[in-house]
Amino acid sequence: MSEIQFEIDGSIVTATEGMTVLGVAQKAGIYIPTLCHHEKLEPFGGCRLCIVEVEVKGWTKLVVSCVYPAEKDIIVRTRSEKVDRIRKTILELLMAHAPDAPELVKLAKVYGADKDRYEKDPSFCIHCGLCVRYCNEVTGKNAIGFVDRGINKEISFIPQIAAVECNDCKQCFPLCPTSYLQAAFVLTQALAFPSAVNSGPETGE
Ligand code: SF4
Ligand code: FES
Numbered sequence: 001m002s003e004i005q006f007e008i009d010g011s012i013v014t015a016t017e018g019m020t021v022l023g024v025a026q027k028a029g030i031y032i033p034t035l036c037h038h039e040k041l042e043p044f045g046g047c048r049l050c051i052v053e054v055e056v057k058g059w060t061k062l063v064v065s066c067v068y069p070a071e072k073d074i075i076v077r078t079r080s081e082k083v084d085r086i087r088k089t090i091l092e093l094l095m096a097h098a099p100d101a102p103e104l105v106k107l108a109k110v111y112g113a114d115k116d117r118y119e120k121d122p123s124f125c126i127h128c129g130l131c132v133r134y135c136n137e138v139t140g141k142n143a144i145g146f147v148d149r150g151i152n153k154e155i156s157f158i159p160q161i162a163a164v165e166c167n168d169c170k171q172c173f174p175l176c177p178t179s180y181l182q183a184a185f186v187l188t189q190a191l192a193f194p195s196a197v198n199s200g201p202e203t204g205e
Contacts, residue, residue: 124180159192
């Protein structure tokens, strides 16, 4: 596979064709914030936090680095006034749903995001999709899915599968940036397969 070179934040980096800008940055030890990316999962491009500026032949554009392919001779800037402003707004919107999620609180400090900027709608899930995709793509159990659409979209355990598969798995639990997932599981367990609760399996965090 042929190699290409380009610039990230003033450093020349080398990539093989097919890599994303985020993948190259991570390999080179250059930090770009992410909320929906996981190295074992297919690129998703959902949270938009990994947005960066890319200059191609003198033209600058904003791209989502976890899905944008590395290209020869591009110039990538992981921070700029525009990038930081967009990340700040994304974080403020997410914090309307999960104001106390530690990952969001940490990032909010970096980008000066105000958790009270938007009216609170504490649904706690920020729709990163990590749990759903990990359960599908990595464990192959398909015990969680998204239900509904738009602002009503939420994750849901599929009780028939979760009752059999989840107690001995729970690999998705640490991936959730808000810990909503654990709460959703405990609720599903209590409502849909309470015998598993009574017989004493651990319920995670
Ligand atoms: S429950 Fe957590 S991991 Fe799953 S989509 Fe919502 S925020 Fe992401
Ligand atoms: S990490 Fe790229 S869109 Fe979420």
